[in-house]
Amino acid sequence: MxxxxxxxxxxxxxxxxxxxxxxxxxxxxxxxxxxxxxxxKEQKFPEMQFDESMHDFGTINEGDIVEHVFTFTNTGEAPLVITNAKGSCGCTVPTYPRNEQIMPGDKGEMTVKFNSNGKPNQQMKSIRITANTEKGTETLRIKAFVNPKNPKAGSPVK
Structure with a gap:
């Protein structure tokens, strides 16, 4: 058993x-x-290749409004669509191609304006770009040294 x-x-x-x-x-x-x-089904993405990712305006005077055009190329394998671009503060305003597809190999431009009013001394600002790239975001930077309008109180006036 x-x-x-x-x-x-x-x-x-x-x-x-x-x-x-x-x-x-x-x-x-x-x-x-x-x-x-x-x-x-591997997805193909566009890529934003900027000619430069940082621009230095040098020394400017407080109250000046300066602008720079950033040029980029879609080096990816799919159409590029920028859905948003925003400066790190209200003094930095980007303008970009809205509702446009930038095809692979094509170039595009993004204009960035900086208003130095009320922004004395060294300034460093960033622009955050939202697009359909693999990372989803890209960043540009601008900088400038802003000469103040009025001398500091208590300093001798020449």
């Missing part, structure tokens, strides 16, 4: 082990098929 019970137990254990192997092989096969489908 013990032999029959042990034999049945051994047969049952072997059958469960073989089922686990078959299930594991089936799951691995499904994973491989899913990965192959995803690879075949």
């Amino acid at each position: 013990k032999r029959i019970f042990l034999s049945l137990l051994a047969v049952g254990a072997l059958s469960l082990t073989s089922c686990k192997q078959n299930a594991a092989e089936e799951v691995d096969t499904k994973k491989a098929e899913t990965a192959a489908v995803q690879d075949s």
Whole structure:
């Protein structure tokens, strides 16, 4: 009786082990098929390649409004669409091609205006661009040294 019970137990254990192997092989096969489908549908993205990502206006006077045109090329494999561009403060205003697709290999421009009124001394501002690139955001920077309008109180006037 013990032999029959042990034999049945051994047969049952072997059958469960073989089922686990078959299930594991089936799951691995499904994973491989899913990965192959995803690879075949690999998404292509545009890329923004700027001629320069930082511009220095040098020394300007407080109250001056200066602007610079940043030029970029879509070096990716899909049309580029800029959905937003925003300066780090209200004194920095970007203008960009809205509702336009920039095709691979084509160039585009973004104009950035900086109003130095009320911004004396060294200034560093950034422009955050939201687009359909793989990263999703790009950053430009501008800087300037702004000579103050009025000399500081208590300093001698010449």
